[in-house]
Amino acid sequence: MKRLCITVIVCVCVVCSVAQPFLSVKCLPDGQIMGKPMLRFQSRDQLRLSFDEITEADARYLNYRIVHCNADGTPSDMQEIQYLEGGYNNSIDDIRFSLNTYTSYSHYELLFPDENTTLKLSGNYRVEVFDANNAEEVLLSAPFMVYEEQLIDLNGSSILPKRVEYRRTKQEFNFTIQTLPPFEIIQPYQNLQVFVQQNGDQTNIRSVQPHYVVGNTLTFSDSDELLFDGANEYRNFDLRPSNLQGSGVDNVFVVDDEVHVQLYPFLPRPTQAYTSGEDINGHYVVEVTHNPNPPIEANYAHVDFQLQTRSVERTGAVYVYGELTHWTLNDDGRMHYNMEHSAYETSLFLKQGFYDFMFVYVPHNDATPDFSYYEGNHTLTKNTYTVYVYYRSNADGYDRLIGFKTL
Secondary structure, eight states: OOOOOOEEOOSOOOOOEESSOEEEEEEEETTOSSSOOEEETTSOOOEEEEEEEEOSSOOOOEEEEEEEEOTTSSBOSOOHHHHEEOOOOOBOOEEEEOOSOSSOEEEEEEEESOTTOEEOSOEEEEEEEEETTEEEEEEEEEEEEEEOOSSEEEEEEEEOOSSGGGTTTEEEEEEEEEEOTTOOOSSHHHHEEEEEEETTOTTOEEEEOOSEEETTEEEEOSOGGGEEEOOOOOEEEEOOSTTSOOTTEEEEEEETTEEEEEEOOBOOOTTSOOOOOOOOTTOEEEOOTTOSOHHHHOOEEEEEEEEEOSOOOSSEEEEEESGGGTTSOOTTTBOEEETTTTEEEEEEEEESEEEEEEEEEEETTOOOOBSHHHHOOOTTOOOOEEEEEEEOOTTTOSOEEOOOEEO
């Protein structure tokens, strides 16, 4: 059996929120093309927030602010003076314009915290972007996390589900949290919050409690909340070549100075045998082959998706899902049935790069995507798991992020 990749952190990720037409929004550790927006507490680590705006006119003047949040991503009761020192220059000054592209756009980048800013607390944060002339309207909100080191030791292992009927379709893992002296967790069942997330999926985050506590060791096992559908390896397509003719692409053409990409049609695979493949667990990377400057020289394209099936779903909806849709069930990702083609279809406006995605089914009156409906479930799928742990003591009064570790 293949090894499960298990990432263990401690905190709850909140998906980026974009009110205005900003595209290719990324918030990553500086110098990385993938990863989680994590900063070490009391370090000089920085994150890079980047995004585009389609425009023929001059770029707008944008400002930002940093907001401290609770474990669930809602704003905390902390005042800015309690969690932030400095932060006097809050304008986004790194603005560049696209070069040699069919679609004109402005590319914004923000490196934060800057050299004059210190985050005084660990936990969840978000950076909010707004027009310099209207601070009340948040145009973009991106989450990030500040974690403390050397407070806990976290170890875990993947195991086969104990129930035989789950051993072909589900994945389970157990883990322990051990506090490192002199740090102590007082009343863990009241003061500790632990969350487990599969891949980057914002809809698949579970809250878990310790199975038992002995001394300074908390054991998490034998819980239905630690049992996940294996799902399948993500589908993907490659737009990195200069002509966008990468794997998965059937046709590329230009209409009225706009690029259109037709992907090869996809088929449902719930009954297919598992096939190992390389994916990036639902994420995407902006990149152009042999081009050192993709932030401003990558083209945008209307990418057409087609899922061929003769079954028209009357009791639910079908979506393209992954980081390319901000891990949300949004209108752009919703597919509509084309009777002539016997297929569900939609189109997304995407920047050149490499993309992972899945087709998910969502029953009416439900907000939980069903991966198995079109993709199947397999125990051998190479998923990642992120565990987020928060601690709030009576003395602190806020949700501290007390550890980060990848197993």
